[in-house]
Amino acid sequence: MSPHLSNHLVTRAQQRIGGKGDVELVLVHGSQCDGGVLLTSGDVEEAVSELKYQMSKLQKLVGTFIALDDDHTVAKTTYRATRRQSRQKLGG
Secondary structure, three states: OOOOOOHHHHHHHHHHOOOHHHHHHHHHHOEEEOOEEEOOHHHHHHHHHHHHHHHHHHHHOOOEEEEEOOOOOOEEEEEEOOHHHHHHHOOO
8 A cells, every 4th residue: 555645745756756656656666664665776677577577468468358247347258359359349
């Protein structure tokens, strides 16, 4: 669970590091330390490695279709869609 971001922090982040999105990246990927969170080069290497892995997985999943019920609350089945099926599903 991420901490609430104070107005002071958001203002300082805009001035010093680029904004709220950058604060969230540090909170997600940084290391807990005495009094806060510190983003280390090791944390960055680990995050980059994980993102590369996710990118590889995404590339392998291109064309995967997951059928949902009418309320979009239950995933019913999955299959690899053909190009034709993909075009039909996307309305093209």
